[in-house]
Every structure is written in structure tokens, then in C-alpha cells.
Amino acid sequence: MTEEQVTCESVCSSPDHPEETSHTVNPKEMDSEQPIFSVLSASVKQQQAGDTNTTTNNTTTTTTTSPAATASDTESGIFSGECELCVEHESELDWFCGTEHKLICSHCAITLTAKEQKLQVSASRAREQVLAQVSAVREALEEEEQRLLEEVQREEERVEQCLLTQRAHWSQAMTNLTQTRSRLVHTLTHTPDTQLAISAQEIAERIEEGEGIGEPCDTVQLNMNPGCGDSKLLRGLWATAVLQGPNAYGSSHFKFDERTVSPLLSLSDDLCTLTFLHKKPRQSPPYDPARFDSWPNVLGSLSMSSGTHNWVVDVGQSGAFKVGVCYASLQRKGSGNEARLGHNSQSWVLSHYDGEYSFCHEGKKESLRVVKRPQKVGLLLDWPSHTLLFYEPDSSAVLHSVTHHFSAPLLPACAVTDRSITILH
Structure with a gap:
């Protein structure tokens, strides 16, 4: 050649x-x-x-x-x-x-053409799916916007009606007070002294009547309903955007603090899995002021006072657990509510017990509607917006969210009285 x-x-x-x-x-x-x-x-x-x-x-x-x-x-x-x-x-x-x-050769050209067409079809399908999802989100946002606007309008009408009611009440009260004052002045100026002594009871009754005229009428408080600015859809979109970032499963440094582990719990060697002990061990762990001695609680090792943090807890088949946050000053000793997660002002937890899910804080329990039992529970804490959000990691569905002006650093907090729970990284 x-x-x-x-x-x-x-x-x-x-x-x-x-x-x-x-x-x-x-x-x-x-x-x-x-x-x-x-x-x-x-x-x-x-x-x-x-x-x-x-x-x-x-x-x-x-x-x-x-x-x-x-x-x-x-x-x-x-x-x-x-x-x-x-x-x-x-x-x-x-x-x-x-x-x-x-x-x-021609055979290679046919094969490559078929592959190219297949890729073009796949790309076209993916593009259509993305456009459909964007369109669905846009429609959902428009519906949510319309709902919020209607709710705000209803609230404005309610407040306006309350203002009109209060205005009518105070106008009538002023008229009544003016009439009562005129009658009392007339009685005091045109009645002889001897007659005044006899009419003392009548004057006292009129004064008592005048004092009650200015009492506020029974009406709804004149403040906007906080629910007017609350939107689960917007919170869900915000949470999804955060969770799709590089820290979707939280910090790898987050583990359970073995100093805080209750004697009712067993902590794995990697400090990530908690197991409930059905029988209390004969030998108690060494005394530590940070350890819970009565409730099956444990705290995390990560202190949070700025930025955005999220972590996921695998709850598996556990029928009784709590996951949330608390202040470091939470009581550790004793069996009172001050050391019980969700039953004081220093802890915010999502609780699952006897098949029911609820959010607990200050001893108040708010039932949560959960469509499908989650195998994992995620927590998202955004310190700048003072938002704590519980979500289901697989679908990013928001289980519950709370806004609170946290006044001190927070620690992850958990409790379990059935099987095990594990921190995922």
C-alpha cells in the first residue's frame, strides 16, 4: 500500500x-x-x-x-x-x-444514527418532564398566591368590621357618659343639701352605672391572623431548595454525645445508633452532670447558633421516639417535665407514639397528619429565619414547621423507647 x-x-x-x-x-x-x-x-x-x-x-x-x-x-x-x-x-x-x-462503514452509520435518535428521544422526554414540573409548580404557586390573597382579603374585612363595631360601641359609650354626667351635675347643683343626703344611694348607683359604660365590648382581637402569611407550599419549596444543596444529609460531625446518654439507652461504638434497653442494666454508668438519669433522652454533639443545619434520623420500625432540638440548659436530672423532651419551654420535638405523630412544646401536643409512615425523619434548622422544619427525606414532604425566636444555641435532641434510631450521614 x-x-x-x-x-x-x-x-x-x-x-x-x-x-x-x-x-x-x-x-x-x-x-x-x-x-x-x-x-x-x-x-x-x-x-x-x-x-x-x-x-x-x-x-x-x-x-x-x-x-x-x-x-x-x-x-x-x-x-x-x-x-x-x-x-x-x-x-x-x-x-x-x-x-x-x-x-x-454504512452499518456503523445506521447504528450510530439509531443511538442518536434514541438519545434525542430521551432528551426530549426529559425536557418535557422538566417543563411539566415547572408548569405544575407555577400553577401551584399561582393557586397558593390566590388563596393567600383571598385569606388576606377576608381578614381585612373581618378587622374592618371589628373596627366599625368598636367605633359604634365607643360612640354610644360617649353618648351615655355625657347623659349620665349631665344628670349627675343637674342633681348636685339643683338638689338641697338635706335632699342630697337622702339621695346618696341614687347618686352612687348613677356613678356606678357611668363607670361601666366605658368597658370594652366583647369583640375579636384587632390583629391580623398569622395564618395569612403561612404557606406550606412555599416552605416546602424552600426546604427542597436547601436540601438539594451540597449538605443534603447534614454535617458528618454530628453524632450523639455519649456523656448525655440515659442509662435506659445503649449507644453504638460509632456514636450514631441508639437502642432502647428493655431491662435497666445492673451497673449504672458513672455519674455525669450532663447525663439524663430518668428519661430515655440523649443530645447531639453539634451546637447550632447560626447558619442553616439539617440532619436525618433513621427511625426504622421504632414505635416510640422523639426527634428535635433543645437548649443546652435543659434539665438533665429527675423525672419531672423539665427534663422531659417536649414538655417544657426549652425543647421542640416531633413525637411518634402508639401510631400517632405530634409536635410537642411546653407540654402542648399538636397532632400531625402523616399520609405514609416515614422510615426517616429529617430536621432543617435555619437560624437566620428562626425556622425549625421536620420533613420526610425521600419525598421532601413537610411534616411540620415552627417559627420561634431562639434565644440560645440549640442542640439536637432525641429519645427512644422502642427498638433503635440512627443518625444518617
Whole structure:
């Protein structure tokens, strides 16, 4: 094989064939708008065939192969060093792939075209799904906006009606007070002293009547309903945006603090799994002022007083557990409510007991509606907005959220009285 036979590009650019220079296949000069696969012209094929015959018949010609061309042929894996045939299909290389920048056979072109079409269909499907999701979110936001506007309008009408009621009440009270004052002044100025002594009881009754006129009427408080600015949809979108960030499963440094573990619990060696002990161990752990001695509680090792934090607890099949946050000053000793999670002003927890879910704080229990029992419970604490949010990690569904002006650093807090719970990283 001569040097002119090695590549189509060499043949097409050979000075012996100036009339076929226009058929040169140069990948760098291809227009991006041209087809990915370009069939080689018949003249190029004929030229290749002619060159081959000439080389075969001329026995005196020295057969030398360009090292660069041979290396290119070998590295491409498409055609061998002896003939320009597709290694995979053993067919003539009569197509040029603009994507791979190399010669291919018609079978390769059909295969690559099918793959390209499949990828285009997949990309089109993905684009349609994204557009559908964006459209659904847009519609949901518009509906939520309309709902909030209607709720605000109803609240404005209620407050306006309350103001009108209060105004009418105070106007009537002023009229009554004026009339009572006039009667008392008339009685005091036109009644003889001896008669005043006899009429003392009547004057006292009129004064008592006048004092009660200015009492506020029984009406709804004149303040806007906080629910007008509350939107679970917006909270859910905000939580989803945060959870899709680089810290979706929280800090790897978050573990349970073994100093706080109750004697009713067992802590794993990696400080991530808590197991409830059905029988209290005979030997109590060493005394530690940080340890809970009565309730099955434990605190986390991460103190939070700024930024945004989130972590996930695998609750598995546990039928009784609590997950939340508390102040570091939470009482650790005794069996009173001051050391019981969710039953004091220093702790906020989501509780699951006897198949029911609830949010507990200051001893008040707010029942939660959970469609599907979660195997994991996530917590998201955003310190700047003073927001604590409980969510289901697999679907990012918001279970409950609370806004509170936290006045001191918070620690993760957990309790379990059935099976085990584990911190996930």
C-alpha cells in the first residue's frame, strides 16, 4: 500500500489528482450545520480503487507506509493497516462521522444514527418532564398566591368590621357618659343639701352605672391572623431548595454525645445508633452532670447558633421516639417535665407514639397528619429565619414547621423507647 492509499484525505489532496481536490474530507473544515454522517463521493472511491490497482500492477514501486497514517489507523480501531475496511463489520469505509472525526462503514452509520435518535428521544422526554414540573409548580404557586390573597382579603374585612363595631360601641359609650354626667351635675347643683343626703344611694348607683359604660365590648382581637402569611407550599419549596444543596444529609460531625446518654439507652461504638434497653442494666454508668438519669433522652454533639443545619434520623420500625432540638440548659436530672423532651419551654420535638405523630412544646401536643409512615425523619434548622422544619427525606414532604425566636444555641435532641434510631450521614 502506497502513501496515497492510506487515507482518503491523502488521496483527495494528492497533487496528481488536482481535479478531485474538492472531495477532500477534512474534519476541521466541516460546517457544524452539516450532517453528522457524510457519504464519500464516488470519485474518491474510484480514486482509491485506481490507486490500489496501480500499486498492485506496478511491481517496481517501493511500498512505504507513512508512520503517522499507520498510527492513526491503528489508534482509531476502525480500519486495519492492510485494507480500508471496518474491523467490526468488515465493510467498506464509505462514510465520515463528523462527531468522531473518522471514517466508518454504512452499518456503523445506521447504528450510530439509531443511538442518536434514541438519545434525542430521551432528551426530549426529559425536557418535557422538566417543563411539566415547572408548569405544575407555577400553577401551584399561582393557586397558593390566590388563596393567600383571598385569606388576606377576608381578614381585612373581618378587622374592618371589628373596627366599625368598636367605633359604634365607643360612640354610644360617649353618648351615655355625657347623659349620665349631665344628670349627675343637674342633681348636685339643683338638689338641697338635706335632699342630697337622702339621695346618696341614687347618686352612687348613677356613678356606678357611668363607670361601666366605658368597658370594652366583647369583640375579636384587632390583629391580623398569622395564618395569612403561612404557606406550606412555599416552605416546602424552600426546604427542597436547601436540601438539594451540597449538605443534603447534614454535617458528618454530628453524632450523639455519649456523656448525655440515659442509662435506659445503649449507644453504638460509632456514636450514631441508639437502642432502647428493655431491662435497666445492673451497673449504672458513672455519674455525669450532663447525663439524663430518668428519661430515655440523649443530645447531639453539634451546637447550632447560626447558619442553616439539617440532619436525618433513621427511625426504622421504632414505635416510640422523639426527634428535635433543645437548649443546652435543659434539665438533665429527675423525672419531672423539665427534663422531659417536649414538655417544657426549652425543647421542640416531633413525637411518634402508639401510631400517632405530634409536635410537642411546653407540654402542648399538636397532632400531625402523616399520609405514609416515614422510615426517616429529617430536621432543617435555619437560624437566620428562626425556622425549625421536620420533613420526610425521600419525598421532601413537610411534616411540620415552627417559627420561634431562639434565644440560645440549640442542640439536637432525641429519645427512644422502642427498638433503635440512627443518625444518617
